[in-house]
Amino acid sequence: MTRLEQIVSFIRSVFSEPEKMIILHDPRFCGNERKYLLDAMDSNFVSSVGEYVGKFEKAVAEYTGSPFAVAAVNGTGALHISLLLAGVQREDEVLAQPVSFVAACNAISYCGARPVFVDVDRDTMGMSPEKLAHFLKLNAVKKADGFTYNKTTDHRFAAIVPMHTFGHPCRIDAIAEIAEQYNIPLVEDAAESMGSFYKGRHTGCFGQFGAISFNGNKIITTGGGGMILTDNEEKAKLAKHITTTAKVPHRWEYRHDITGYNYRLTNLAAALGCGQIEQLEKFVRIKRSLADQYAQFFAHLGIKFNSEPDECRSNYWLMAVILKNRSERDEFLTYTNDHKIMTRPVWILNNRLDMYADCQCGDLSNAEWLEDRVVNIPSSVIIPDYYSNIGRGLYMNSLSCGGIL
Numbered sequence: 001m002t003r004l005e006q007i008v009s010f011i012r013s014v015f016s017e018p019e020k021m022i023i024l025h026d027p028r029f030c031g032n033e034r035k036y037l038l039d040a041m042d043s044n045f046v047s048s049v050g051e052y053v054g055k056f057e058k059a060v061a062e063y064t065g066s067p068f069a070v071a072a073v074n075g076t077g078a079l080h081i082s083l084l085l086a087g088v089q090r091e092d093e094v095l096a097q098p099v100s101f102v103a104a105c106n107a108i109s110y111c112g113a114r115p116v117f118v119d120v121d122r123d124t125m126g127m128s129p130e131k132l133a134h135f136l137k138l139n140a141v142k143k144a145d146g147f148t149y150n151k152t153t154d155h156r157f158a159a160i161v162p163m164h165t166f167g168h169p170c171r172i173d174a175i176a177e178i179a180e181q182y183n184i185p186l187v188e189d190a191a192e193s194m195g196s197f198y199k200g201r202h203t204g205c206f207g208q209f210g211a212i213s214f215n216g217n218k219i220i221t222t223g224g225g226g227m228i229l230t231d232n233e234e235k236a237k238l239a240k241h242i243t244t245t246a247k248v249p250h251r252w253e254y255r256h257d258i259t260g261y262n263y264r265l266t267n268l269a270a271a272l273g274c275g276q277i278e279q280l281e282k283f284v285r286i287k288r289s290l291a292d293q294y295a296q297f298f299a300h301l302g303i304k305f306n307s308e309p310d311e312c313r314s315n316y317w318l319m320a321v322i323l324k325n326r327s328e329r330d331e332f333l334t335y336t337n338d339h340k341i342m343t344r345p346v347w348i349l350n351n352r353l354d355m356y357a358d359c360q361c362g363d364l365s366n367a368e369w370l371e372d373r374v375v376n377i378p379s380s381v382i383i384p385d386y387y388s389n390i391g392r393g394l395y396m397n398s399l400s401c402g403g404i405l
Protein backbone atom coordinates (compact mmCIF):
# COMPACT_ATOMS: atom_id res chain seq x y z
CA MET A 1 0.00 0.00 0.00
CA THR A 2 1.16 3.55 -0.68
CA ARG A 3 1.46 5.95 2.26
CA LEU A 4 -1.74 7.76 1.25
CA GLU A 5 -3.63 4.49 0.95
CA GLN A 6 -2.47 3.54 4.44
CA ILE A 7 -3.65 6.90 5.79
CA VAL A 8 -7.14 6.53 4.32
CA SER A 9 -7.38 2.97 5.56
CA PHE A 10 -6.21 3.93 9.07
CA ILE A 11 -8.67 6.84 9.38
CA ARG A 12 -11.53 4.62 8.18
CA SER A 13 -10.59 1.97 10.72
CA VAL A 14 -10.36 4.32 13.73
CA PHE A 15 -13.70 5.91 12.88
CA SER A 16 -15.21 2.45 12.08
CA GLU A 17 -16.60 3.87 8.86
CA PRO A 18 -15.81 1.75 5.80
CA GLU A 19 -17.54 3.84 3.12
CA LYS A 20 -19.21 7.12 3.98
CA MET A 21 -17.65 10.59 4.12
CA ILE A 22 -15.70 11.16 7.35
CA ILE A 23 -15.91 14.82 8.21
CA LEU A 24 -13.49 17.03 10.09
CA HIS A 25 -15.47 17.61 13.27
CA ASP A 26 -19.10 16.91 13.98
CA PRO A 27 -21.03 17.27 17.22
CA ARG A 28 -22.05 14.54 19.66
CA PHE A 29 -25.26 14.71 21.70
CA CYS A 30 -25.29 11.80 24.04
CA GLY A 31 -26.01 13.21 27.47
CA ASN A 32 -28.84 15.32 28.85
CA GLU A 33 -29.05 17.64 25.83
CA ARG A 34 -32.42 16.35 24.65
CA LYS A 35 -33.89 16.46 28.17
CA TYR A 36 -32.76 20.05 28.79
CA LEU A 37 -33.91 21.21 25.35
CA LEU A 38 -37.38 19.74 25.85
CA ASP A 39 -37.48 21.28 29.29
CA ALA A 40 -36.63 24.70 27.82
CA MET A 41 -39.37 24.28 25.20
CA ASP A 42 -41.88 23.17 27.80
CA SER A 43 -41.07 26.25 29.87
CA ASN A 44 -42.04 28.34 26.80
CA PHE A 45 -38.96 30.51 27.39
CA VAL A 46 -37.10 29.86 24.18
CA SER A 47 -35.40 33.19 23.55
CA SER A 48 -33.26 35.28 25.81
CA VAL A 49 -35.22 34.87 29.04
CA GLY A 50 -35.11 31.55 30.82
CA GLU A 51 -33.11 29.72 33.40
CA TYR A 52 -30.70 27.92 31.09
CA VAL A 53 -28.74 31.02 30.06
CA GLY A 54 -27.74 31.71 33.66
CA LYS A 55 -27.11 28.03 34.32
CA PHE A 56 -24.84 27.75 31.30
CA GLU A 57 -22.92 30.89 32.28
CA LYS A 58 -22.41 29.46 35.77
CA ALA A 59 -21.30 26.09 34.38
CA VAL A 60 -18.74 27.73 32.06
CA ALA A 61 -17.45 29.97 34.88
CA GLU A 62 -17.06 26.96 37.16
CA TYR A 63 -15.38 24.80 34.53
CA THR A 64 -12.93 27.46 33.37
CA GLY A 65 -12.34 29.02 36.78
CA SER A 66 -13.21 32.42 35.31
CA PRO A 67 -14.85 34.60 37.98
CA PHE A 68 -17.44 35.77 35.42
CA ALA A 69 -18.83 34.31 32.19
CA VAL A 70 -21.29 36.21 30.00
CA ALA A 71 -23.16 34.39 27.24
CA ALA A 72 -23.16 35.78 23.70
CA VAL A 73 -24.73 34.95 20.37
CA ASN A 74 -21.48 33.49 19.00
CA GLY A 75 -17.72 33.65 19.38
CA THR A 76 -17.38 36.56 16.97
CA GLY A 77 -19.86 38.62 19.02
CA ALA A 78 -17.99 37.66 22.19
CA LEU A 79 -14.74 38.92 20.61
CA HIS A 80 -16.38 42.13 19.42
CA ILE A 81 -17.73 43.03 22.86
CA SER A 82 -14.48 41.98 24.56
CA LEU A 83 -12.51 44.33 22.31
CA LEU A 84 -14.95 47.21 22.85
CA LEU A 85 -14.83 46.78 26.63
CA ALA A 86 -11.04 46.46 26.55
CA GLY A 87 -11.16 49.99 25.13
CA VAL A 88 -10.59 49.47 21.41
CA GLN A 89 -11.78 52.50 19.48
CA ARG A 90 -11.91 53.89 15.98
CA GLU A 91 -8.41 54.45 14.47
CA ASP A 92 -6.76 52.11 16.98
CA GLU A 93 -4.56 49.19 15.97
CA VAL A 94 -4.81 45.67 17.39
CA LEU A 95 -1.99 43.11 17.32
CA ALA A 96 -3.36 39.87 15.90
CA GLN A 97 -2.04 36.64 14.43
CA PRO A 98 -2.17 35.83 10.71
CA VAL A 99 -2.86 32.12 11.30
CA SER A 100 -6.48 32.26 12.45
CA PHE A 101 -10.09 32.16 11.43
CA VAL A 102 -11.10 35.60 10.14
CA ALA A 103 -13.39 36.35 13.13
CA ALA A 104 -10.87 38.27 15.26
CA CYS A 105 -9.88 40.56 12.36
CA ASN A 106 -13.55 41.16 11.60
CA ALA A 107 -14.30 41.95 15.25
CA ILE A 108 -11.38 44.41 15.23
CA SER A 109 -12.90 46.03 12.13
CA TYR A 110 -16.35 46.28 13.76
CA CYS A 111 -14.65 48.51 16.38
CA GLY A 112 -13.30 50.73 13.59
CA ALA A 113 -9.75 49.54 14.31
CA ARG A 114 -7.17 47.77 12.10
CA PRO A 115 -5.25 44.56 12.71
CA VAL A 116 -1.45 44.53 12.72
CA PHE A 117 -0.04 41.06 12.16
CA VAL A 118 2.55 39.40 14.38
CA ASP A 119 3.95 35.93 13.67
CA VAL A 120 3.10 32.64 15.38
CA ASP A 121 5.31 29.90 16.80
CA ARG A 122 5.63 26.77 14.68
CA ASP A 123 4.85 24.36 17.52
CA THR A 124 1.79 26.05 19.09
CA MET A 125 0.70 27.82 15.85
CA GLY A 126 -0.40 30.60 18.23
CA MET A 127 1.12 34.07 18.63
CA SER A 128 4.85 33.97 19.32
CA PRO A 129 5.90 35.97 22.41
CA GLU A 130 9.41 36.40 20.97
CA LYS A 131 8.09 37.78 17.68
CA LEU A 132 5.65 40.03 19.55
CA ALA A 133 8.38 41.41 21.80
CA HIS A 134 10.65 41.98 18.81
CA PHE A 135 7.90 43.73 16.82
CA LEU A 136 7.04 46.04 19.72
CA LYS A 137 10.71 46.81 20.38
CA LEU A 138 11.07 48.00 16.78
CA ASN A 139 7.69 49.63 16.28
CA ALA A 140 6.23 50.81 19.59
CA VAL A 141 6.64 53.93 21.67
CA LYS A 142 5.09 54.52 25.06
CA LYS A 143 3.73 58.05 25.45
CA ALA A 144 3.04 60.26 28.46
CA ASP A 145 -0.65 59.27 28.45
CA GLY A 146 0.50 55.75 29.44
CA PHE A 147 -0.58 54.16 26.15
CA THR A 148 1.64 52.49 23.56
CA TYR A 149 1.64 53.84 20.01
CA ASN A 150 2.82 52.61 16.63
CA LYS A 151 5.89 54.69 15.69
CA THR A 152 5.02 54.48 11.99
CA THR A 153 1.32 55.33 12.03
CA ASP A 154 1.09 57.12 15.40
CA HIS A 155 -2.02 55.07 16.11
CA ARG A 156 -2.52 53.44 19.51
CA PHE A 157 -1.97 49.71 20.03
CA ALA A 158 -5.25 49.10 21.85
CA ALA A 159 -5.21 45.32 22.30
CA ILE A 160 -3.31 42.11 21.68
CA VAL A 161 -5.39 39.15 20.46
CA PRO A 162 -3.54 35.82 20.50
CA MET A 163 -5.39 32.63 19.58
CA HIS A 164 -5.09 29.06 20.89
CA THR A 165 -4.90 27.39 17.52
CA PHE A 166 -6.82 24.13 17.05
CA GLY A 167 -7.06 23.90 20.86
CA HIS A 168 -3.31 23.94 21.63
CA PRO A 169 -2.56 26.76 24.10
CA CYS A 170 -0.06 29.35 22.90
CA ARG A 171 2.63 30.71 25.29
CA ILE A 172 0.04 32.93 26.86
CA ASP A 173 1.87 33.72 30.12
CA ALA A 174 4.81 35.25 28.23
CA ILE A 175 2.38 37.18 26.00
CA ALA A 176 0.53 38.45 29.10
CA GLU A 177 3.84 39.74 30.52
CA ILE A 178 4.59 41.68 27.33
CA ALA A 179 1.05 43.08 27.29
CA GLU A 180 1.52 44.32 30.83
CA GLN A 181 4.95 45.79 30.10
CA TYR A 182 3.48 47.88 27.26
CA ASN A 183 0.13 48.51 28.99
CA ILE A 184 -1.81 46.95 26.11
CA PRO A 185 -4.98 45.04 27.06
CA LEU A 186 -4.89 41.30 26.35
CA VAL A 187 -7.98 39.71 24.78
CA GLU A 188 -7.66 35.98 24.16
CA ASP A 189 -9.37 34.37 21.24
CA ALA A 190 -10.15 31.10 23.02
CA ALA A 191 -12.84 30.17 20.49
CA GLU A 192 -11.26 26.79 19.79
CA SER A 193 -9.88 25.94 23.20
CA MET A 194 -12.76 25.17 25.55
CA GLY A 195 -11.25 22.42 27.73
CA SER A 196 -7.60 23.45 27.15
CA PHE A 197 -5.40 24.49 30.06
CA TYR A 198 -2.00 26.17 30.12
CA LYS A 199 0.06 25.61 33.27
CA GLY A 200 -3.13 24.51 35.01
CA ARG A 201 -5.16 27.58 34.08
CA HIS A 202 -7.94 27.53 31.49
CA THR A 203 -7.28 29.35 28.24
CA GLY A 204 -9.20 32.62 28.03
CA CYS A 205 -8.40 33.42 31.67
CA PHE A 206 -5.02 35.14 31.21
CA GLY A 207 -6.07 38.53 29.89
CA GLN A 208 -8.76 41.14 30.52
CA PHE A 209 -11.15 39.08 28.40
CA GLY A 210 -11.36 35.68 26.75
CA ALA A 211 -13.86 34.73 24.04
CA ILE A 212 -15.11 31.18 23.52
CA SER A 213 -17.14 29.79 20.61
CA PHE A 214 -19.82 27.11 20.78
CA ASN A 215 -20.30 26.90 17.03
CA GLY A 216 -21.41 23.53 15.67
CA ASN A 217 -17.90 22.48 14.76
CA LYS A 218 -16.38 23.15 18.22
CA ILE A 219 -15.64 20.55 20.92
CA ILE A 220 -18.95 21.39 22.60
CA THR A 221 -21.70 23.29 20.87
CA THR A 222 -24.88 25.26 21.41
CA GLY A 223 -25.63 25.25 17.68
CA GLY A 224 -24.26 28.77 17.60
CA GLY A 225 -23.06 30.58 20.69
CA GLY A 226 -20.24 32.20 22.55
CA MET A 227 -19.04 33.25 25.99
CA ILE A 228 -17.08 36.21 27.31
CA LEU A 229 -14.73 35.38 30.21
CA THR A 230 -13.46 38.09 32.52
CA ASP A 231 -12.30 38.56 36.09
CA ASN A 232 -13.69 42.10 36.26
CA GLU A 233 -17.15 42.25 37.82
CA GLU A 234 -17.99 45.70 36.50
CA LYS A 235 -16.93 44.79 32.97
CA ALA A 236 -18.91 41.55 33.21
CA LYS A 237 -22.02 43.53 34.14
CA LEU A 238 -21.38 45.91 31.28
CA ALA A 239 -20.85 42.97 28.90
CA LYS A 240 -24.23 41.54 29.94
CA HIS A 241 -25.88 44.94 29.47
CA ILE A 242 -24.37 45.71 26.09
CA THR A 243 -24.98 42.20 24.66
CA THR A 244 -28.66 42.42 25.64
CA THR A 245 -29.52 45.72 23.87
CA ALA A 246 -28.57 47.85 26.89
CA LYS A 247 -32.10 47.89 28.23
CA VAL A 248 -32.56 49.53 31.61
CA PRO A 249 -34.55 47.15 33.86
CA HIS A 250 -38.09 48.42 34.41
CA ARG A 251 -41.52 46.82 34.71
CA TRP A 252 -42.79 48.22 31.42
CA GLU A 253 -40.59 50.98 30.06
CA TYR A 254 -38.36 50.41 27.02
CA ARG A 255 -35.34 52.54 27.83
CA HIS A 256 -31.92 51.76 26.41
CA ASP A 257 -29.13 53.87 27.87
CA ILE A 258 -26.28 53.18 25.41
CA THR A 259 -26.02 51.68 21.95
CA GLY A 260 -26.33 47.99 22.70
CA TYR A 261 -26.23 44.84 20.61
CA ASN A 262 -28.67 42.00 20.24
CA TYR A 263 -25.94 39.47 20.94
CA ARG A 264 -28.07 37.34 23.29
CA LEU A 265 -27.71 33.59 23.51
CA THR A 266 -31.14 31.94 23.41
CA ASN A 267 -32.45 29.80 26.24
CA LEU A 268 -32.73 26.88 23.77
CA ALA A 269 -29.06 27.19 22.82
CA ALA A 270 -28.04 27.49 26.46
CA ALA A 271 -30.05 24.36 27.33
CA LEU A 272 -28.06 22.47 24.70
CA GLY A 273 -24.86 23.94 26.17
CA CYS A 274 -25.79 22.75 29.68
CA GLY A 275 -26.04 19.20 28.34
CA GLN A 276 -22.82 19.52 26.35
CA ILE A 277 -20.63 20.91 29.11
CA GLU A 278 -21.46 17.88 31.25
CA GLN A 279 -19.81 15.81 28.50
CA LEU A 280 -16.74 17.99 28.01
CA GLU A 281 -14.18 16.11 30.12
CA LYS A 282 -15.20 12.84 28.51
CA PHE A 283 -14.91 14.39 25.02
CA VAL A 284 -11.41 15.67 25.82
CA ARG A 285 -10.40 12.24 27.09
CA ILE A 286 -11.63 10.52 23.93
CA LYS A 287 -9.99 13.08 21.65
CA ARG A 288 -6.68 12.77 23.49
CA SER A 289 -6.78 9.04 23.00
CA LEU A 290 -7.43 9.55 19.25
CA ALA A 291 -4.47 11.99 19.21
CA ASP A 292 -2.25 9.25 20.73
CA GLN A 293 -3.30 6.81 18.03
CA TYR A 294 -2.69 9.37 15.29
CA ALA A 295 0.72 10.32 16.74
CA GLN A 296 1.90 6.70 16.75
CA PHE A 297 0.52 5.97 13.30
CA PHE A 298 1.99 9.06 11.62
CA ALA A 299 5.36 8.60 13.39
CA HIS A 300 5.53 5.17 11.80
CA LEU A 301 4.98 6.81 8.36
CA GLY A 302 7.54 9.55 9.03
CA ILE A 303 4.89 12.30 9.06
CA LYS A 304 4.83 14.91 11.82
CA PHE A 305 1.65 14.96 13.90
CA ASN A 306 0.83 18.23 15.67
CA SER A 307 1.26 17.14 19.30
CA GLU A 308 0.43 19.42 22.20
CA PRO A 309 3.17 21.79 23.39
CA ASP A 310 4.77 21.43 26.85
CA GLU A 311 3.11 22.51 30.08
CA CYS A 312 -0.45 22.33 28.87
CA ARG A 313 -3.42 20.07 28.45
CA SER A 314 -4.86 20.56 24.99
CA ASN A 315 -8.44 19.67 24.09
CA TYR A 316 -7.06 18.50 20.70
CA TRP A 317 -10.03 20.17 19.03
CA LEU A 318 -8.75 19.91 15.45
CA MET A 319 -5.84 17.58 14.89
CA ALA A 320 -3.26 18.28 12.22
CA VAL A 321 -0.27 16.89 10.41
CA ILE A 322 2.65 18.94 9.16
CA LEU A 323 3.84 17.84 5.73
CA LYS A 324 7.15 18.50 4.00
CA ASN A 325 6.07 21.20 1.59
CA ARG A 326 3.10 22.61 -0.33
CA SER A 327 3.17 19.97 -3.05
CA GLU A 328 3.09 17.14 -0.48
CA ARG A 329 0.29 19.03 1.30
CA ASP A 330 -1.74 19.35 -1.90
CA GLU A 331 -1.23 15.69 -2.76
CA PHE A 332 -2.44 14.74 0.73
CA LEU A 333 -5.50 17.01 0.44
CA THR A 334 -6.42 15.73 -3.03
CA TYR A 335 -6.07 12.04 -2.24
CA THR A 336 -7.91 12.10 1.10
CA ASN A 337 -10.79 14.28 -0.14
CA ASP A 338 -11.08 12.13 -3.29
CA HIS A 339 -11.51 9.19 -0.93
CA LYS A 340 -14.19 10.89 1.18
CA ILE A 341 -11.93 11.74 4.11
CA MET A 342 -12.44 15.41 4.82
CA THR A 343 -9.12 17.17 5.32
CA ARG A 344 -8.44 20.90 5.08
CA PRO A 345 -5.43 23.21 4.83
CA VAL A 346 -4.87 25.86 7.46
CA TRP A 347 -6.67 29.16 6.76
CA ILE A 348 -5.31 31.47 4.07
CA LEU A 349 -3.24 33.87 6.19
CA ASN A 350 -5.45 36.76 7.29
CA ASN A 351 -2.93 39.31 6.02
CA ARG A 352 -3.50 37.94 2.50
CA LEU A 353 -7.29 38.51 2.59
CA ASP A 354 -8.34 41.47 0.43
CA MET A 355 -9.69 43.58 3.30
CA TYR A 356 -6.55 43.13 5.44
CA ALA A 357 -3.92 43.03 2.70
CA ASP A 358 -2.71 46.59 3.42
CA CYS A 359 -2.32 46.05 7.18
CA GLN A 360 1.14 46.27 8.71
CA CYS A 361 2.92 42.92 9.25
CA GLY A 362 5.98 41.84 11.19
CA ASP A 363 8.17 39.01 9.92
CA LEU A 364 5.61 36.25 9.23
CA SER A 365 8.01 33.48 8.21
CA ASN A 366 6.57 30.87 10.62
CA ALA A 367 3.00 31.58 9.50
CA GLU A 368 4.06 31.26 5.87
CA TRP A 369 5.91 28.02 6.65
CA LEU A 370 2.81 26.58 8.32
CA GLU A 371 0.48 27.75 5.55
CA ASP A 372 2.40 25.52 3.11
CA ARG A 373 2.38 22.44 5.30
CA VAL A 374 -0.51 22.10 7.75
CA VAL A 375 -3.48 19.84 7.07
CA ASN A 376 -6.33 19.21 9.51
CA ILE A 377 -7.56 15.65 9.71
CA PRO A 378 -10.82 14.15 11.05
CA SER A 379 -10.98 14.84 14.77
CA SER A 380 -14.54 14.15 15.95
CA VAL A 381 -15.20 12.50 19.30
CA ILE A 382 -15.48 8.79 18.57
CA ILE A 383 -18.58 7.21 20.07
CA PRO A 384 -19.32 3.71 18.80
CA ASP A 385 -22.64 3.36 16.92
CA TYR A 386 -23.36 7.07 17.36
CA TYR A 387 -25.03 7.53 13.98
CA SER A 388 -27.26 4.50 14.28
CA ASN A 389 -28.52 5.67 17.67
CA ILE A 390 -28.80 9.42 17.22
CA GLY A 391 -32.30 10.84 16.80
CA ARG A 392 -33.88 7.91 18.55
CA GLY A 393 -33.43 9.30 22.01
CA LEU A 394 -31.28 6.34 22.97
CA TYR A 395 -28.65 8.41 24.64
CA MET A 396 -30.96 10.60 26.67
CA ASN A 397 -30.41 10.24 30.34
CA SER A 398 -28.58 7.01 29.78
CA LEU A 399 -25.10 5.93 30.65
CA SER A 400 -24.66 4.42 27.20
CA CYS A 401 -22.04 6.99 26.21
CA GLY A 402 -20.03 6.55 29.37
CA GLY A 403 -20.70 2.83 29.46
CA ILE A 404 -19.29 2.00 26.07
CA LEU A 405 -16.18 4.13 26.34
Ligand SMILES: Cc1ncc(COP(=O)(O)O)c(C=O)c1O
Pocket residue numbers: 074075076077100101103104163189191192212213214215224225226
Ligand atom coordinates in the same frame (compact mmCIF):
# COMPACT_ATOMS: atom_id res chain seq x y z
C1 LIG B 1 -10.21 31.13 16.07
C2 LIG B 1 -11.66 31.47 16.02
N1 LIG B 1 -12.06 32.67 16.42
C3 LIG B 1 -13.35 33.02 16.41
C4 LIG B 1 -14.31 32.15 15.93
C5 LIG B 1 -15.70 32.66 15.84
O1 LIG B 1 -16.63 31.93 16.52
P1 LIG B 1 -18.14 31.88 16.00
O2 LIG B 1 -18.18 31.03 14.78
O3 LIG B 1 -18.87 31.27 17.15
O4 LIG B 1 -18.56 33.28 15.74
C6 LIG B 1 -13.92 30.88 15.49
C7 LIG B 1 -14.81 29.85 14.99
O5 LIG B 1 -15.84 29.74 14.59
C8 LIG B 1 -12.56 30.52 15.53
O6 LIG B 1 -12.14 29.32 15.10
